[in-house]
Amino acid sequence: MTDLPRIRTVGLSGLLVTFADKMEEPANRAALAFRAAVAAQDWPEVVEVSTSLVSTFIEVDLAAVPIDTITDRLEELLRTRDWLQAALPEGRTLWHVPTVYGTDLAPQLEEAAALAGVDPDTAIAELSSARVRVLTIGFAPGQPYMGELSETWNIPRQEGLTPSVPPGSLVIAIRQLIIFTTHSPTGWRHIGQTAWENFRPSQQDPFALSPGDELTFPSVSRAELLKIKDQDTSGAGGATSEALS
Amino acid sequence: MSVLRILSGGPQLSVQDAGRPGYRSQGLTVAGAMDLTALHEGAALLRQSPTMAAIEMAGSGGVFTADRDTRIALTGAVMATNIDGTALAWNASHLLPAGARLTIGGAQTGSYGYLHLGGGVNTAPVMNARATHLRAGIGAALQSGDTVPIGDDAGTDIGMGLIPDSRFDGGTLRCVSSMQTSSFAADVLARFEATAFARDPRANRMGVRMDPDGDGFATQGALSIVSEVTVPGDIQLTGDGAPFVLMCECQTTGGYPRIGTVIPCDLPRVAQAPAGAPIRFTFIDMHAAIEIQRRHEAMLKALPRAAAPRVRNPADIGDLLSYQLISGAISADADPYAKDT
Numbered sequence A: 001m002t003d004l005p006r007i008r009t010v011g012l013s014g015l016l017v018t019f020a021d022k023m024e025e026p027a028n029r030a031a032l033a034f035r036a037a038v039a040a041q042d043w044p045e046v047v048e049v050s051t052s053l054v055s056t057f058i059e060v061d062l063a064a065v066p067i068d069t070i071t072d073r074l075e076e077l078l079r080t081r082d083w084l085q086a087a088l089p090e091g092r093t094l095w096h097v098p099t100v101y102g103t104d105l106a107p108q109l110e111e112a113a114a115l116a117g118v119d120p121d122t123a124i125a126e127l128s129s130a131r132v133r134v135l136t137i138g139f140a141p142g143q144p145y146m147g148e149l150s151e152t153w154n155i156p157r158q159e160g161l162t163p164s165v166p167p168g169s170l171v172i173a174i175r176q177l178i179i180f181t182t183h184s185p186t187g188w189r190h191i192g193q194t195a196w197e198n199f200r201p202s203q204q205d206p207f208a209l210s211p212g213d214e215l216t217f218p219s220v221s222r223a224e225l226l227k228i229k230d231q232d233t234s235g236a237g238g239a240t241s242e243a244l245s
Numbered sequence B: 001m002s003v004l005r006i007l008s009g010g011p012q013l014s015v016q017d018a019g020r021p022g023y024r025s026q027g028l029t030v031a032g033a034m035d036l037t038a039l040h041e042g043a044a045l046l047r048q049s050p051t052m053a054a055i056e057m058a059g060s061g062g063v064f065t066a067d068r069d070t071r072i073a074l075t076g077a078v079m080a081t082n083i084d085g086t087a088l089a090w091n092a093s094h095l096l097p098a099g100a101r102l103t104i105g106g107a108q109t110g111s112y113g114y115l116h117l118g119g120g121v122n123t124a125p126v127m128n129a130r131a132t133h134l135r136a137g138i139g140a141a142l143q144s145g146d147t148v149p150i151g152d153d154a155g156t157d158i159g160m161g162l163i164p165d166s167r168f169d170g171g172t173l174r175c176v177s178s179m180q181t182s183s184f185a186a187d188v189l190a191r192f193e194a195t196a197f198a199r200d201p202r203a204n205r206m207g208v209r210m211d212p213d214g215d216g217f218a219t220q221g222a223l224s225i226v227s228e229v230t231v232p233g234d235i236q237l238t239g240d241g242a243p244f245v246l247m248c249e250c251q252t253t254g255g256y257p258r259i260g261t262v263i264p265c266d267l268p269r270v271a272q273a274p275a276g277a278p279i280r281f282t283f284i285d286m287h288a289a290i291e292i293q294r295r296h297e298a299m300l301k302a303l304p305r306a307a308a309p310r311v312r313n314p315a316d317i318g319d320l321l322s323y324q325l326i327s328g329a330i331s332a333d334a335d336p337y338a339k340d341t
Helices: A026-039 A065-079 A109-116 A119-127 A222-231 B036-046 B186-194 B262-274 B288-307
Strands: A006-010 A013-017 A047-052 A057-060 A092-096 A131-137 A146-147 A162-165 A169-173 A178-179 A184-188 A188-192 A213-216 A241-245 B001-009 B012-014 B056-060 B062-066 B070-076 B079-083 B092-096 B102-107 B112-117 B148-151 B173-174 B197-203 B207-212 B234-237 B243-246 B260-263 B278-283
Touching: A006 A065, A013 A065, A026 A057, A026 A065, A026 A131, A057 A065, A119 A188, A119 A222, A131 A178, A146 A241, A146 B173, A169 B186, A241 B062, A241 B288, B036 B056, B036 B070, B036 B092, B036 B112, B036 B262, B036 B288, B056 B079, B056 B260, B062 B112, B102 B112, B173 B288, B186 B278, B260 B262, B260 B278
Parallel strands: A092 A213, B173 B278
Antiparallel strands: A006 A013, A013 A057, A047 A057, A092 A241, A131 A146, A131 A213, A146 A178, A162 A184, A169 A178, A169 A188, B001 B062, B001 B148, B012 B056, B056 B062, B056 B112, B062 B102, B070 B092, B070 B112, B079 B102, B173 B260, B197 B207, B207 B243, B234 B243, B234 B260
């Protein structure tokens, strides 16, 4: 018995189509594919279509457009295929982003390792070899939510907010990683620091990543990162890339 | 191009319009003015489009001067204002003569005041909008010494006024259920509606924290929920149980549970509530919310008709003789009793 996919209102701002109750890889692909399908309909009432981890958000002014009208159209589109079988988007990129783990630049590595039940060296070995995918872009401009890490890293967010983590910080919770775009408060733990910039407003394409791109975070020393920071003007923070089919 | 010069600026002045829609999928919220109603009021007072950009003033204004005669309007939080020492009415439009000093003080009611210019602020649009997105680093807060370009002004009306609105001292915020409302126990929801809150001093363009007069609101098991889309108005409960009402520069997704969503037309009331102002939340159904929002939008559309010439007492006008009190239809030279020929 399931009520998925589920359609719900989001304030008066639109409708959310949810494909799973927790982060699951097929639901993430479904959300991306359904977003593309809704966008292709070109409905004039729709301001924008976006995705979160396992949902597609259809932004519509619900004070102006009857909810039933849009809901009926979404239900009809949902019935056209099994969205959980959808493929990943084409033209994806794999990025290797140099990262300092721990030190004063990323002060919560030990705390996160303890919560995961591993020692700091094991934590660095695991995290610097893990390959994650951009599940969604959100929170701040171009900011990726990446996953999924192994079950070891199913650690909760902290209760209080860290008042501010710097741009390029790598944070962790619930089997996911985020690189922060700007100085920001967060409930995720700050385990690594990069010189990568998600949002490069002065460049032709200001958004560095797209959903479906993949990343690794190889470990570098504090001195190496500071050198990269000094020399890099591109915003890539010393990252290398390769095309994924 | 004419410019407005900021001789000295308050703590947070920024250029704002109705925001930058269409970039949510890249993590960028619409943002724009904290008090959208004030943008419409300023446009009505100057008889121009509400899409024009204005200067948002958080807490206090500053000292400004323009290099040409410039029409201005003042809306939002009331701030003591004068031109070269002559006091100006708020919720009104005025002429700022070239070279005169416009001084705008601290907020007396509310939190965000707006300085509107005839012709609008004419900075270069970034991604189709002039709105400063402080958190995303699109544009930046205005500083003392900055100049702001002024657009060409097709209008001529000044001396218009609007009756002040009541959104400046907190009050009851109307909410609809959000995607996570049903995950809160019925007694928690009932206590949420019964609780008196005070607007916390911690507030910015991302969100406004509300302090409960008793215990916080438990979010047991909620620290591992899947991150989901957030919209302005969402009432987010972080770990310590105090609600944050997300505002125009909020994140696009969030992992903390939302107990409800404040309807859009009540967000100016959230923005303007000064620190310590009393706040309550009340749930209404979607049907009622849509009706209320439609009435609000109709009110905004009717603002240009509501803006009317202000009735002034000549005794309040210091330089009465410089005013042209008669014009057009009657000539001081003509004999009013002469027969038309």
